[in-house]
Amino acid sequence: MTSIADLRKSYERAELDESASHADPLQQFDQWLNEAITGQVPEPNAMTLATVGSNLRPSTRIVLIKGYDAQGITWFTNYDSRKGQELAGNPYAALQFHWVELERVVRIEGVVEKVSDAESDAYFKSRPLDSRIGAWASPQSQVISGRGVLVANAAKYAAQFLLQPPRPPHWGGYRLKPDNWQFWQGRKSRLHDRLQYRIQPDQNWLRERLAP
Template structure:
């Protein structure tokens, strides 16, 4: 393999903004909302894409992108297949973390918490809002299982379309998870690698706020 010497020179300088104790909200959910609204305004592609990290009960980690579909002061919700690798890991070990990296704003948010399933009723409501073909995608896929070929998957998709027409049911093993946070870190890139890192950690019913070294 040819060596890419340019990697050692690949770096950006972060200079757009700052995050100071004097300009944050005391509530991390409001701080999240403030940043998320700025991300929406900035018209970033897939602003709700976040990396979900889970771990098996032996502590072996895995990470993947999922889409944030809802949030409020109780937590952050995404949808998936409960039998997938992430689903199996979350059954064994409900500790998980979410990560947003919005490079256009030179910002990262890390959220740590425990995950629980949302109600079936809420999952069905969201499932029925999805585009028809996406509903079939969920129905046709035993997510994270080995499939013999692309053709086999497409055949299953079209066979199911013939059976269910315009009204596919939500698969039994599909639905939402909510991450209930106990820690947030808001990271704003700064010049000379002296980045701002402000953390919120839940202590009883309050959020303790502190700054970390970059």
């Protein structure tokens, strides 16, 4: 049986050099995300979201990025979920993308705010019908007696709303406005490339190399 401690991989696919990277972290992210998509990395849009509760205990979960621009990184979820409650009490959060096949990690930190109702409405209408019903059916993060609760709720709301379920008041989008980005490229001998971008008082980005 192989020991977990003996599992190792040599990272040799690419490099990340300051002279070849973008001065704007959003452009660097756009390049890497598109390379993950065109490279057919499994679920390139999946990201880990980390929040901190009032008890100072961090928690993580996987969510899907649904948009990004100069304003920030956007995803949609249940506002009453654990992550929603934690963001209501502490709006600072972190995101992480791990594209294993490309030997790359992107880490993003910043403050989170809800997107506008109009933006949430527009995205909700674009979702498949089953997903829109599911937003009503699942009391996310709450204890339920069994899967039958979800099935019964889905049937109830499908009959109530038919083909036009409205957006639930407890469901919508969040946007993280980054103030710190880190781009990690695996390299041989664990001498990885790691570039950090920090926002400055003049709103320009300072690019720095960090030791791995």
